Amino acid sequence: MILETSKKINRFYGRRKGRRLSKSNLLALKEGSKYIINSTDLPLNTKIILKNLFEFKTKKVVLEIGFGGGENLLNSAKMNPDILYLGADPFLNTNAKLIKELLNNNITNVKIWPDDIRKIIDLFPKNTFSEIKILFPDPWPKLKHKDRRLIQNDFLISLYNILKLQGIITLGTDHFIMKSWILEIFQNHSGFQWIAEKASDWRIRPGDCFATKYEQKSIIENRKPNWFVFEKKYRI
Ligand SMILES: C[S@@+](CC[C@H](N)C(=O)[O-])C[C@H]1O[C@@H](n2cnc3c(N)ncnc32)[C@H](O)[C@@H]1O
Structure with a gap:
């Protein structure tokens, strides 16, 4: 089923399938x-509430975009059984890896959108999420590929709409181009405040994030990950 949204969605340039999916x-x-x-659960052209998602009785829903191996999503869900986590990632092999862990650990507070988040981002009711996490988004460092970056002005408008007031967006990245790109895009939007008072605020991983594969990779390869936390405020 093709989902229609009001905005043009940039093509997804990452991988959906890598090696053939193993039997397991x-x-x-x-x-x-x-x-x-x-x-197919999503009606076309409607502002929908994702029914399954919101049947879970919780006041707090957290969205993680591009969960990759799912390390942060899994550990967060284990630590906070009263919070509902929605993870989005189109890469099917890592979806399967995460699902194995969810099944093995009897996790009940996670849902997965196994596709490009931009296809559904504008379908959520306003003020749905308390937090949004985007850990190590693909940097697409070449200037000619800047349109492929996930963080864009339009995308930020969507994130602003679905985030609760005083809700937070946490981003991690180890790429110097992505670091300045994130700050530039957030500065273009008047509805977010960068929560940082001292260098350790962007040098040390926030306490509610868990180490991910890409963070580990960046440390091994001697790049320094940085963390950016933005709070939603009234738009001026
Ligand atoms: C560099 S990996 C980082 C994975 C993980 N967060 C980590 O820190 O290890 C970026 C991930 O974002 C996912 N991704 C890229 N574009 C996306 C999109 N539009 N919607 C959802 N996930 C996306 C990719 O499939 C990939 O798994």
Whole structure:
């Protein structure tokens, strides 16, 4: 089913499938179907509430975009069983890896959108999420590829709409181009305040984020990850 949204969505340039899905990954996707939000559940052209998602009785819903291996999502869900986590990532192999862990650990507070978040981002009701996490988004460092970066002015407007007032967006990155790009895009939007008072605020991983594969990779390869936390305020 093709989802229609009012905005043009940039093409997704990352990987959806890498190596062929192994039998065990295919099985995990099947057995863990309860975790997956299927695009056929979404009515066309409607502002919808993702029914399955909001049947979970919680006041706090956290969105993680591009969860990759799912290290942060899994550990966050384990630590906070009363919070509902929605993870989005189009890469099916890592979806399957995460689902295996969710099944093994009997996790009930995670849902997965196994696709490009931009296809559904504007379908959420306003003020849905208390937090949004985007850890190590693909940097697309070449200038000619800047349109491929996930963080864009339009995308930020969508994030602003679905985030609660005083809700926070946490981003991590180890790439110097991405660091200045993030700050530039957030500065273009008058509805966010960068929560940083001292250097350790952007040098040390926030206490509510867990180490991910890409963070580990950056440390091994001697790059310094930085962390940016923005709070939603009234737009001036
Ligand atoms: C560099 S990896 C980082 C993965 C993980 N967050 C980590 O820190 O290890 C970026 C991830 O973002 C995902 N991604 C890229 N564009 C996306 C989009 N439009 N919607 C959802 N996920 C996306 C990719 O599939 C990939 O898994």
